[in-house]
Amino acid sequence: MLDSLIDLISDAWWTYPLIFAVALLDAFLPIVPSETMVVTAGVLAGSGKLAVELVIVLAALGAICGDNVSFWLGRTVGPRVRRRFFHGKREQHLERAETMLSERGGYLIVIARFIPGGRTATTFAAGLLHMPVRKFLSWDVLAGFIWGSYATLIGYFGGKAFEDDPTKGLLLALGIALGVAVLVEGTRYLRKRRRARRAEHEPAAIGDAAVDDALDRS
Numbered sequence: 001m002l003d004s005l006i007d008l009i010s011d012a013w014w015t016y017p018l019i020f021a022v023a024l025l026d027a028f029l030p031i032v033p034s035e036t037m038v039v040t041a042g043v044l045a046g047s048g049k050l051a052v053e054l055v056i057v058l059a060a061l062g063a064i065c066g067d068n069v070s071f072w073l074g075r076t077v078g079p080r081v082r083r084r085f086f087h088g089k090r091e092q093h094l095e096r097a098e099t100m101l102s103e104r105g106g107y108l109i110v111i112a113r114f115i116p117g118g119r120t121a122t123t124f125a126a127g128l129l130h131m132p133v134r135k136f137l138s139w140d141v142l143a144g145f146i147w148g149s150y151a152t153l154i155g156y157f158g159g160k161a162f163e164d165d166p167t168k169g170l171l172l173a174l175g176i177a178l179g180v181a182v183l184v185e186g187t188r189y190l191r192k193r194r195r196a197r198r199a200e201h202e203p204a205a206i207g208d209a210a211v212d213d214a215l216d217r218s
Contacts, residue, residue, distance in 0.1 A: 015041065016054055020062040023148075027066020028073065028120055034063070035151050042155020052156050060148030063113070067123045067140050074127025081128070105131055106139035113143040114150075 019041055026034030038059045045052035101108060105126065112122035126136050 015050065016058055019055060020058040020065075023059045023062025024066040024069070027063055027123065028070040030120055034059075038148065038151040039155040039158075042152040043158050044155075045152065046156040046158060052152060056145075056148045056152045058148075059152060060144040063147055064140055064144035067113075067119065067144065068137075070120055070123040071127040071131075071136055071140075074124040075130065076127075078124065078128030101126055101129055101131055105135065106142075109136070109139045110143040110146065113147045 019038060022032055022037050023034045026032040038055065041050055041055045041059070042052065044050045045055050108122055109126065112118040123136075123140070
């Protein structure tokens with residue numbers, strides 16, 4: 001399977017637009033495995049078959065463009081979704097999420113980019129809740145380039161470690177990526193538990209927990 005993935009992401013010219021397209025689609029269709037593809041491209045860049053700078057830039061630009069599709073979907077069709085599905089407690093959670101996005105929107109956009117599905121929920125909510133376009137773009141560009149650099153460089157150093165055997169390099173890189181994902185999720189879980197214990201006494205903690213719940217359900 002890994003060999004087939006490496007064969008798919010080869011040193012052919014069409015690999016670069018493929019990286020862009022998959023990163024774009026994954027931003028609002030989470031079933032597309034953009035991070036795996038970018039890590040694999042980074043492995044091949046470490047083996048000298050692709051240009052690492054181009055992989056980073058195209059992965060980041062694809063992610064940014066996809067996030068903007070999700071954002072504008074939230075802005076255009078989001079109100080209808082809100083009227084139909086958000087009532088009672090759900091409406092209260094959405095209002096708390098709006099407050100959190102207003103106060104810490106940039107932080108949430110960057111963090112959510114590393115949570116599969118969470119990135120889609122957060123960018124859609126940012127559009128739905130009418131986050132200022134300039135603010136969203138500035139933070140989303142930062143998030144896209146951090147993510148593109150992270151995914152590419154994990155693969156790149158894995159490829160450098162096993163230049164003669166890209167499959168081993170990919171296994172190493174994916175293992176590191178999985179470890180980072182587990183660390184992020186573990187940290188979020190612990191923070192969520194702490195906030196749940198404080199929520200009855202601290203209104204701000206209730207808002208934080210609501211955002212975490214929204215990311216968990218995505």
